[in-house]
Amino acid sequence: MNTTVATTETEGKSWGGGNQPLKASYGKMMMWFFIVSDALTFSGFLAAYGFSRFKFIGSWPIADEVFTHVPFFHGNYPMIYVAFMTFVLIMSSVTMVLAVDAGHHMKQKAVTWYMFLTVIGGLIFVGSQAWEWNTFINGDYGAVQTKGGNILQFGKYETVEGETVFKRVAVKDFAAAMPGERVDHERKNGLWYESEGTLPEFSVDEVYTGLLAKKDILVRTQSVNEKGEKTILTREESLKQIKDNGKQVVHGANLQVNEYGSPLFADFFFFITGFHGFHVFSGVIINIIIFFNVIIGTYERRKSYEMVEKVGLYWHFVDLVWVFVFTFFYLV
Amino acid sequence: MAHAHKLEIFRGLVKFKSNTQKIWGVLIFLTLVTAVEVVLGIYKPDALMVPVLGMKGLNWIFIILTLVKAYYITWDFMHMRDETKSLRRMVVWTSIFLICYLIFILLQEGGYIESVYSNGYVKRDF
Secondary structure (H helix, E strand, C coil), X not given: CHHHHHHHHHHHHHHCCCCCHHHCCHHHHHHHHHHHHHHHHHHHHXXXXXXXXXXXXCCCCCHHHHCXXXXXXXXXXXXXXXXXXXXXXXXXXXXXXXXXXXHHCCCHHHHHHHHHHHHHHHHHHHHXXXXXXXXXXXXXXXXXXXXXCCEEEEEEEEEECCEEXXXXXXXXXXXXXXXXXXXXXXXXXXXXXCCCCCCCCCCXXXXXXXXXXXXXXXXXXXXXXXXXXXXXXCHHHHHHHHHHHEEEEECCXXXXXXXXXXXXXXXXXXXXXXXXXXXXXXXXXXXXXXXXXXXXXXXXXXXXXXXXXXXXXXXXXXXXXXXXXXXXXXXX | CCCCCCCEECCCXXXXXXXXXXXXXXXXXXXXXXXXXXXXXHHCCHHHCCEECCEEHHHHHHHHHHHHHXXXXXXXXXXXXXXXXXXXXXXXXXXXXXHHHHHHHHHHHHHHHHHHXXXXXXXXXX
């Protein structure tokens, strides 16, 4: 009997709580473990992206040509908007550490303000990402997809400030409008159990006719040449490619087709930035909960703002992941 | 709790007076690194486009700068600098080992499949 009691007592000492192995509290250490496992998930995704990219290394889309828009501005500004998004997220990380620091000094008012700013930063970031998705889904120039699943884009040589550059041309600017017979398959006019999505604005025939009429327009394929630029075909090859291999006109990107190149690029973009955006979104929700807890004084009564620190770890992790997503989707 | 912060970065080259000051210092550094990345990404200097170890030299610069940023986010924003050595090693080396393994195995296979395509065993250039 005595011995049993003795064991229980020692057990109570090591397992009964209040113990801090590695000088970190239980909650903080578990947050670290969660972050490690989540980091492995994200690196799995990014490595899978790398796998597909190395698989199609000779034809992968060039990010600088895909993400070129800035809200409220017209023109070609690669990288600018995404750099702004990165800065917003780093900035909200900074307000988060400042909140943690103010928490260590038990300054309720300062923590409230810094948490508020962190939430605002998070919302700006999620909003920007929604805008980025919207732009990507809507696309800009349009292209023709071949039977083999490759993408043919259009453009022409122009002289800008004495230099000859290849300028992209939108499909809708040259395709001829012809009365077509292709009807959208709906349940009421075909098989009742099947329906199809919206038809493309133009048929390949219309594009071909338009291409014949405009003699300066050339086709650009997705294969990358030695200089790291997409290959531009001659006039004869351009016409031949569209006539022989053109299958459908694509505009914008979704999970099946992508006017910028390999559909896998769009799939991974939606999947990885979507998963990251979901993390940011849940981080914002958790931050809002903590924000209100700070206001009603939960942590004042608890005499410790450690909860802010734990949530802060998660928020910084989201920032950390974005740093990698930024590099591998937009820079490399 | 980690009340005593280590206030040096760059191995003691820069010392800060308070934790708040250190946070702003790290922000300036991270912004600077991001700005360098963006400028390099827009202008793509020809001198850096030479292939180094199977990739463009510029891409290696981007990856190294990203790892630098990741280090300062983890060490200063997530207070890894103030944790015990064993916690630090547990978190960092586990991830580094497993991530390196993942990257190696997937990129290796991706390169192999690319070579199958480009050697003409599987045709897709139509």
